[in-house]
Amino acid sequence: MELKQRLADIEVPRDRVSVNRKLGEGAFGIVLGGEVQLKNQWIPCALKSLRDTASNSEKCTFLSEATLMRQFKHSNIVCLLAVSTQEEPFYAIMEMCLHGDLKTYLISRRVHAREPGEFSASLPTTLTNFAIDIAKGLEYLHGVKYIHRDVALRNCLVTDKLTIKICDFGLAREAIQYGLFTYKSDVWSYAIVLYEIVTFGKFPYGSRSNEEVCDAVKRGDTLLEHLPVDVNPLLRNLMACCWSFEHDKRPTMTEVAEELARHPGCVAAC
Numbered sequence: 158m159e160l161k162q163r164l165a166d167i168e169v170p171r172d173r174v175s176v177n178r179k180l181g182e183g184a185f186g187i188v189l190g191g192e193v194q195l196k197n198q199w200i201p202c203a204l205k206s207l208r209d210t211a212s213n214s215e216k217c218t219f220l221s222e223a224t225l226m227r228q229f230k231h232s233n234i235v236c237l238l239a240v241s242t243q244e245e246p247f248y249a250i251m252e253m254c255l256h257g258d259l260k261t262y263l264i265s266r267r268v269h270a271r272e273p274g275e276f277s278a279s280l281p282t283t284l285t286n287f288a289i290d291i292a293k294g295l296e297y298l299h300g301v302k303y304i305h306r307d308v309a310l311r312n313c314l315v316t317d318k319l320t321i322k323i324c325d326f327g328l329a330r331e332a333i334q335y336g337l338f339t340y341k342s343d344v345w346s347y348a349i350v351l352y353e354i355v356t357f358g359k360f361p362y363g364s365r366s367n368e369e370v371c372d373a374v375k376r377g378d379t380l381l382e383h384l385p386v387d388v389n390p391l392l393r394n395l396m397a398c399c400w401s402f403e404h405d406k407r408p409t410m411t412e413v414a415e416e417l418a419r420h421p422g423c424v425a426a427c
């Protein structure tokens with residue numbers, strides 16, 4: 158398979174891979190935690206596996222996603238370290254983000270956020286840094302001409318050092334929805350992520366059905382009226398710009414990252 162050849166230089170034999178636990182469920186199969194031996198050193202990693210019942214077309218999509226991911230090199234994008242495809246199940250081996258996805262991370266810390274103490278005191282700085290990391294990751298992707306198309310809190314991973322890394326470069330969704338997405342639709346979705354951050358993982362459209370959300374978005378409705386009252390005015394303004402109905406009125410991700418960096422602590426829990 159030609160795709161395998163394109164990954165040949167990062168192929169590792171199975172005896173250099175050690176699997177020790179399940180981290181989550183992915184589109185292609187389970188995601189496992191383990192270690193990989195690279196340059197004589199064992200390092201922690203996450204392994205995306207391809208289920209054994211996968212069709213040839215799913216195998217191709219899995220390998221294409223790995224080929225795409227290996228081109229990205231940025232501190233806010235999950236790094237593909239290696240692949241192991243000589244045996245089944247195939248593994249795409251990524252750097253480990255110890256705290257998992259940001260949505261689960263925030264939801265499980267909701268209670269602490271309301272308690273006075275060290276954690277809540279440092280939250281505005283921590284949350285603003287999260288938002289800046291995601292903005293920088295997207296700025297990089299847009300710079301290399303890649304539209305993410307599924308910017309969401311669940312697709313942001315948290316490392317042991319609390320750096321955020323964007324993941325999920327699902328190619329499967331591209332074929333079906335090609336044409337609907339632009340750099341500025343990523344900017345629109347990014348502001349939803351800001352909403353999810355300040356509300357500690359609240360579901361953006363509450364109890365509305367998918368159809369109701371689609372209709373509302375087409376009408377130009379935004380979450381602006383549903384923002385908590387105590388959202389920092391500066392952040393509210395930034396979100397409003399990202400949700401401008403006309404795409405060219407929305408800022409670029411570079412502008413968003415710069416604006417957030419100018420106002421440390423503006424992304425606070427509400």
Ligand code: ADP
Pocket residue numbers: 180181182183184185186188203205235251252253254255256257258311312314324325326327
């Ligand atoms: P897919 O894109 O195939 O649907 P995801 O990338 O969404 O899979 O991964 C599914 C879950 O596995 C994530 O929500 C997260 O909990 C876990 N996970 C994925 N990649 C990593 C990683 N690099 N480090 C730690 N956990 C990860």
